Amino acid sequence: xxxxxxxxxxxxxxxxxxxxxxxxxxxxxxxxxxxxxxxxxxxxxxxxxxxxxxxxxxxxxxxxxxxxxxxxxxxxxxxxxxxxxxxxxxxxxxxxxxxxxxxxxxxxxxxxxxxxxxxxxxxxxxxxxxxxxxxxxxxxxxxxxxxxxxxxxxxxxxxxxxxxxxxxxxxxxxxxxxxxxxxxxxxxxxxxxxxxxxxxxxxxxxxxxxxxxxxxxxxxxxxxxxxxxxxxxxxxxxxxxxxxxxxxxxxxxxxxxxxxxxxxxxxxxxxxxxxxxxxxxxxxxxxxxxxxxxxxxxxxxxxxxxxxxxxxxxxxxxxxxxxxxxxxxxxxxxxxxxxxxxx
Numbered sequence: 001x002x003x004x005x006x007x008x009x010x011x012x013x014x015x016x017x018x019x020x021x022x023x024x025x026x027x028x029x030x031x032x033x034x035x036x037x038x039x040x041x042x043x044x045x046x047x048x049x050x051x052x053x054x055x056x057x058x059x060x061x062x063x064x065x066x067x068x069x070x071x072x073x074x075x076x077x078x079x080x081x082x083x084x085x086x087x088x089x090x091x092x093x094x095x096x097x098x099x100x101x102x103x104x105x106x107x108x109x110x111x112x113x114x115x116x117x118x119x120x121x122x123x124x125x126x127x128x129x130x131x132x133x134x135x136x137x138x139x140x141x142x143x144x145x146x147x148x149x150x151x152x153x154x155x156x157x158x159x160x161x162x163x164x165x166x167x168x169x170x171x172x173x174x175x176x177x178x179x180x181x182x183x184x185x186x187x188x189x190x191x192x193x194x195x196x197x198x199x200x201x202x203x204x205x206x207x208x209x210x211x212x213x214x215x216x217x218x219x220x221x222x223x224x225x226x227x228x229x230x231x232x233x234x235x236x237x238x239x240x241x242x243x244x245x246x247x248x249x250x251x252x253x254x255x256x257x258x259x260x261x262x263x264x265x266x267x268x269x270x271x272x273x274x275x276x277x278x279x280x281x282x283x284x285x286x287x288x289x290x291x292x293x294x295x296x297x298x299x300x301x302x303x304x305x306x307x308x309x310x311x312x313x314x315x316x317x318x319x320x321x322x323x324x325x326x327x328x329x330x331x332x333x334x335x336x337x338x339x340x341x342x343x
Contacts, residue, residue, distance in 0.1 A: 009037040015056035017088040065089030072137040075156040080164040090138040095128045100165045100306035110155035116140045127302040167202045168307035173225025174208045177238040182212035190236040201305035218250035233282040239270040247284045264319030268296025294332035
């Protein structure tokens, strides 16, 4: 790469895109990398403030920004992601399907610790739709030593740093607790809320029962849904320390391994999460899930729907960023709620 005066650039090949900004009208590449400068280009270049240009002279062990971006893309992309064309040295990845977007944070940080290399992503463990932007990558200078890209590849390892996982769970057994619901004293407001939340992930409620507050009946209902092959079992309400709230004990009696009873998230502190030996999750949902726009359930549901096990450590780390600010106009998930966890 050689720096020359624009007036002397006729016949030379540009080594990077040149962006032209017309305020209020457009911003984009006026000249693309590889363009051979002509006499007619000189006035345009000067009007863009380009009195000097870098022209391409490739040397051994040196990579152009476009080739570097392609290599960084290869470190990140899995089979469910679409890569853009290289533009101004940058590649963007978008989702080809709906699913759970995940970032291997330690490996991402290790690559970004390398000088002159950047990979920017959306938050890990978030639900995405086809066409959603996932990540962008580039190098900072116009050219980079190949050895730096090789070192970045070593830090990244053999697997893609990013993954997009399709929704896996399909069916849900729903247990609506509470004697007031079983007795018909109040309308069941939980079911329509959960059906809407689950349908966004392709999960159908295939069975529903109202055992009241009978601990034995709640346990029996959960075990029955498990025997029937439900991918997910949800128990609503009855999650507090009130003597009439029997759901936590009933879930324990199923024999499922209890991962966590309680979560450092508001709203949603009284969540219970467990797993049967075959990996089927069972959750006890606090009442806030029924009326609050975003709760702990919304934070973990994408992982549950993709079949990704949620650990006690995962839940404990949700305390950072786990406070919903209760905005007058809720914009979740485009907000800070649930965005502070991770390495």
